[in-house]
Amino acid sequence: MPDCTDPASLEGLAWLACYLTTGKHMAFYGAFGTVLLLLAVTAPAALAFGFGGASLARSRIAPLAWIGKGYIAIVRGVPDIAFFLFFVIALDQAFEWARHQIRCGHWDQPIWQGNDFVVCPQAKLPLSTADQWIHEVYGFALAVLTFAIVFGAFAANVLYGAMRAVPRAQIETGHAYGMTEAQVFRRIVVPQMWVYALPGLSNLWMVLIKATPLLFLLGVEDIVYWARELGGTKTPQFTSYPHGDWRMWYFLGLLVFYLAFTRVSEVVLARVTARLTRGQATLAGEAQRKRAAA
């Protein structure tokens, strides 16, 4: 490991080794973990929102169906960037407003003062006395929730279609055996819908992977933020490692990361599809059965 105290005296690989191990680069490498963690948490959360939305949308009780369909229609219709810029602020304010009602009985000032949204100090989320990491975790949680709501609406639409694609005859057979509506849903619709939903869901997954740069709008520093920050021109006054506009190299690195990641996803999704197809009343399921029999 070269001595990095005076980078100006270093050359070639030694310089590069020092450059690539600055605290700033460490934050960049850490951001890959942030992105992967976000995807790992968001994907199931979005699926849960999607499942809920789709179940509501196909409900026989009209108000429930309106809620489900309204959720799908509104969130799908609002541009992502508007959603991520303003919805998160509104969400945060909603939480703080609720806490304010519970905790701040003694507070005599209005919450809205002109443009300003001010709750009592005890209602702040997180409290302004909280450690920095708590603020970061809270920001991350808001990001997950927002992503889950947005992608959940798209997933809901996919699952709604998939539930309707389950052959009618299967459902009627279930009824004929005396199953209740809930039993039919649980035992017949849900196990069979995934194979119809998977192409749509895999599209969503791919889009979600590439949507993470929106994180910085939510105050979470992701890999694209760091690539832009690290690659930008650095003049000698403000850094020991001055360089020109290197953004291209950093984005090239990101390109490789995203391509590798989407490739791995494709392989995994292909396997999941093959597994879900087994025994299904679809063309692919039939082909699988014939291959196995031959």
Add this chain to the structure above:
Amino acid sequence: MKTLLTTAAALSLAASAALAQDVIRMGTEGAYPPYNFINDAGDVDGFEIELGNELCTRAELTCEWVTNDWDSIIPNLVSSNYDTIMAGMSITDERDEVIDFTQDYYPPTESAYVATSEDADWETGVVAGQAATIQAAHVAEGDAALIEFATPEETVAAVRNGEADAVFADYDYLKPLVDASGGELVFVGEPVPLGDGIGMGLRESDTELKETFDAAITSMKEDGTLNEMLVKWFGEDIGQY
């Protein structure tokens, strides 16, 4: 009843303790050297960071820095996600309608044009500017065509790759870049005085905090420490108090 009372006492104690050691969260962009930037160690650094920390020491406040995208820096302030903005933000009437400013801690600035050659057409050509800045507003009023970018870095890159004829930005942001470019970038035209100086942005309802910081800035102006800091970060040519 006894538990109720002790809980209530504990709560009120906690409340007063929370107020006593309240943390002021300071918002900045972290992409605008020498005002504010991220240093090699990955921490916020720059003129405004050093100044802000000194102001907090004088006002006996605990402060914590937060970086935020420029586009949403004002909405997040009024929504109380942090309490101040120190991000090279010029005091303008338009912004003053939405938030409040302390007195200026950086004198009214000159903005300048930078291009790749002396004869670049900065008057009627294509000029790059950062979105939602006084410079962008100034270009939009003139004869030149304005292209806006989200970050200052991109405005300069647009000139280097020929997308824009010139970039219009704070003189002090451009100067280190011109100096380090080895003649590739040059100042063109005359500098334009814009804005009423740079101040710290606060919520309009936060009058007490504004007075606290105003007093701290005044004390730094009086004992000359603010001038020293200005010279340290911007060089001898900088306007002083």
